[in-house]
Amino acid sequence: MPAITLSGWVRVCIKGPLLGGLVFGGLLTLLLLRLIEKPLFGAHRPCTPYITVFVCRNALRIIGLKLHSGGSPAKTAGALVANHSSWLDIFVLNATTRLYFVSKSEVAAWPGIGWLARATGTVFIERNRSKVAQQSELFAQRLGAGHRLLFFPEGTSSDGLRVLPFKSSLFAAFFAPDLRGSIQVQPVSLRYTAPEHADPRFYGWWGDMDFGPHLLMLLAAPQHGRVDVHYHAPLSVASFEDRKTLALTAEEAIRSGHTA
Template sequence: MRAGGLRVGLVLVPVVLVTLIGIPLQWLAVRYRLPARRTLPLLYHRIVLALVGVRVRVVGAPATARPLLLVSNHVSWLDICVLGSCLPLCFVAKAEVAGWPGIGLLAKLQRTIFVDRTSRAATGKVAGEMAARMNDGDPVVLFAEGTSSDGNRVLQFRSALIGAARATLGEGAAAGDAAGAAILQPLAIAYVRQNGVPLGRAGRPRLAWYGDMDLAPHLLAVLRRGAVDVEVHFGAPLDAGDRKAATLRAEAASRTMLARALTGR
């Protein structure tokens, strides 16, 4: 326990210092729309992962075509840093995140798009924001399950925001304001080892943050346990016109990639 507590301190102190330095720099970059608004979060996530001891292995590659909508499974709060370390991008998150102390500020500086899931009318507004970001060249990440899992499986993907964002882009393209319908690329995030030991079905839920878990105790527990190996699998880009068909294909691809990462087959 003492060694674990020492490790937490050795990790948290430099993470806090890097965060305090990065906040005003990113605020200025976002405020004045500097190119650094995209690259500073990428650098920040990579530094944080190195300090925490998270090693990321990328399988495949992000699509180069734009506009680009990335749809992924969701396992943990670590997913944000893991994906954010791969390429410059924006996230879609539930509206409550904006009000979380500290986390809300970081999410806003990441230029996160917040969605109120209790309001059906909010879907169109959020889709418009997603389309605007994608048209501006930013890939947008949507955790399509709408929640997080225990890391052993992919839950059902929801099609509403996928379809709305693609439709909004299509309308813009018809009016001459957009490049065309978004390329849809499925992802899979797989937590595979801790301290070099395969996690297995029983071990992965210890890294996952899901259900009614409190964030702070889970974060401290993850930091105590040591180094983590995670794989990010980029699937083949999809271009299906029907939102339900596109969602089902993305879900199937994400499920296949996760199974391959966890089983080695």
């Protein structure tokens, strides 16, 4: 990562407190509202997701990353799948529509991030084929509450320049008898464009990269590029023979949007 200049540190000192105040102020507001929302609506969350959308949209404005969205997010309960390039994906996707992430169970124990994930309704699962029945039941409960669930089928993040092959394991849960006939999966393509003269992988966060230095680099940057989000046509699970075919079709749609 490039060294941060004096003017870059000035930007960090201005943007950092603004971003922290927005995120944790929004979290506090969400938790307080949830104290009222949960007894009245249970698993349904008619109000708090709007706080998440507000926080994420304005977080991108503070960072300086321009957001462009194309296509139409599905309005009904169901699932979304997207390519994964960075921790920024969480802010970008939450800024465009109300959704709930599906994440590996280990994230729940991460300092700070795990707390934020739990508060915003993230679904934690174990990536284990023996857990398919349990995951199907959990997905059915959340979908029945009107939630739209998003997961990253690549299983890890990339450098942002490519889409990695999809793993089909999580798609298996949607082929359970009580879900297959009613669920649609909507592919979503994310494509980051780096600032002029910057490394094309500027927004990518992968491998053993640390979160802190990457965040500081983004806050210190004198200019930013853009991220394009494209919502493809939803895929009806009932139209596919098996999880691998569904995963491949979703991957092809996302790959086409990423390279367009």
